[in-house]
Amino acid sequence: MKKRILVTGVAGFIGSNLAKRLLQEGYFVTGVDNLSAGTLENIDPSVDFEQLDIRSNRIQHLFEGIQAVFHLAAKNCLPECMKFPVEAASVNVMGTANVLEAARTTGVRKFIYADTSAEYEGVTEFPTKENVIKPIGVYASCKHGGATLCDSYRYLYEMNVTTLRYFNVYGPAQDWRRVIPPVMSSFIIKMLHGEQPRIYGAGEKRRDFIYVEDINDFHLQILHDPRTNGKIFNMGSGINYSVKEIYSLVEEQLRTGLKPEYEAELPGEAEITLADITAAKLLGWAPKVDIREGLRRSIQYIREKVLATVQTDRFADSAAATRL
Numbered sequence: 001m002k003k004r005i006l007v008t009g010v011a012g013f014i015g016s017n018l019a020k021r022l023l024q025e026g027y028f029v030t031g032v033d034n035l036s037a038g039t040l041e042n043i044d045p046s047v048d049f050e051q052l053d054i055r056s057n058r059i060q061h062l063f064e065g066i067q068a069v070f071h072l073a074a075k076n077c078l079p080e081c082m083k084f085p086v087e088a089a090s091v092n093v094m095g096t097a098n099v100l101e102a103a104r105t106t107g108v109r110k111f112i113y114a115d116t117s118a119e120y121e122g123v124t125e126f127p128t129k130e131n132v133i134k135p136i137g138v139y140a141s142c143k144h145g146g147a148t149l150c151d152s153y154r155y156l157y158e159m160n161v162t163t164l165r166y167f168n169v170y171g172p173a174q175d176w177r178r179v180i181p182p183v184m185s186s187f188i189i190k191m192l193h194g195e196q197p198r199i200y201g202a203g204e205k206r207r208d209f210i211y212v213e214d215i216n217d218f219h220l221q222i223l224h225d226p227r228t229n230g231k232i233f234n235m236g237s238g239i240n241y242s243v244k245e246i247y248s249l250v251e252e253q254l255r256t257g258l259k260p261e262y263e264a265e266l267p268g269e270a271e272i273t274l275a276d277i278t279a280a281k282l283l284g285w286a287p288k289v290d291i292r293e294g295l296r297r298s299i300q301y302i303r304e305k306v307l308a309t310v311q312t313d314r315f316a317d318s319a320a321a322t323r324l
Contacts, residue, residue, distance in 0.1 A: 003223070004028040006066045006108075008054055008099055009073030010047060011038025013174050014114070014166070014212060018070060020044050021216045030062055033073065042173050054095040060102040068110035068223055071099050074143065076116070078269070081139040088142050096146035100153045110160045112222055113150045116143045117167040117208070117236065117273050127276035130165065130232045160229040162222050164215070167236035167275050170294060171212035172301035183243055184209070184295065187250045188302050196258050201265035203244035208236040208273045211289035211297075218285045227283055236275025237287045249295055 005022055009015040010031025015038065019029045023046050031043060034053040043049050052059050054073045063069070074092050075081060081088035096113070103111055122134030135144045147163055154161040174185045187197040215235045222228045241249070247260050277287075289297075 002026055002028055003067040004030060004065055005068050005070065005223075006030045006032070006063060007047075007070045007072060008032050009038065009071075009114075010049065011035055011040065011042050012072060013038075013042075013171075014169055014215070015070070015072040016042035016044070016173050017171065017212045018072070018216055018219055019047050021213070021220070023047070025220060030066065032059060032062055037075075037077075037175060054099050055090065056098075059098065060105065063102045063106040063108055066103075066106065066108050068112065069099065069103050069108055070112045070114070070219065071096065072114045073099075074114065074146075076139060078118075078137065078139050079266070081142065082137065082267070085138045088138050089145070092139075092142035093145040093149070097149050100149060100159075104153060104157050104159065108159075110223070111150065111153070111162070112219070113147060113161060113163045115147050115163050115165045115232070116140065117165050117234070117275065118270070119144055119147075119165060120273065121270050126272055126274040127238060128234070128274065129276045130234055130279060154230055160226075162228045162230070163232040164218070164235050165232065165275075166215065167208040167210055167234065167273055169210055169212050169215060169235070171298055172305070174212075174298070183207075183246055184250070184298060185302065185306075187247055188254075188295075188299055189306060191250060191254050191256045191258055192299075192302065192307060194256070194258070196261045197247055197250075199243055199247065199260045199262050201243075201262070203247070203260070203262070204242050205269065206240040206242050206272045206274070207246075208238070208240045208275045209246075209291060209294070210235055210237045210275075210287060211294040214287040214289055217288070218280060221283065221285060225283060231279070233280045234275040234277050235280070236273070236277055237291075238275055238277045239291075240272065240274045241291065249291060250299075253292075253295060253299060 011033035031047040118140035119133040120128040121136040
């Protein structure tokens, strides 16, 4: 019998890509999202979707008959978390508690928690291993709170919890609508529009980028590999690039001739992220998509899916202004 999997945050970047992959592999997928950041067009029509906040007391019925939960829903925009710390804690800590409790009371045995490489903000040895963390910012601290609750449910209620610390995941459907979009989608969209890409600071900060389908490979492994139970895994590539290097790689493919414009540094960001992925590799997993191929796929998606939306939105804005 096909397993039914529940994905919170199913309308977001990672959640929507995961849901599509699960459906392709023959799973039934139930999805929940409040659409505060994700979008309906991200959700595959085969997903049994319900629009609900993860803090709602009405989510429990969604967990009936579920074999595994991927808990991806979160408030994850760093500037917003800094500006609204109470809301960040409410979503990322209390929301996680509500999802865990719904899973426990309906008998779900497998729970996958989406943690973050921001847990390593204060760590100064690279690559970072899973056993040493130092969260500093509001977002990192809230996600750590959720991870601690997952540990409690694992110990107290014998729930099989696997924790994944995502580094900089990129690929199709990456959230380009944010106030400050992720660097890759931001660069690609601006440059395809003939606009200068924006770099905050000197562009020397280095990030470990991992393509979304590579982490989906590990997501699927978790569902059938008991060696992942109760463990924490870094989800990165083990290679990092500076922001300026990413600009160069995008320009290498687009050949726009556009030079970046530089703005003031954003507060609260780590200087370096670099994952030690030994633990996941020992289970047979390894990234397959290199940075150039991942960027090629991302550019293709943005050309085919995003630019038409942006152009339509701009036309609508222009028309509205004309009517005024």
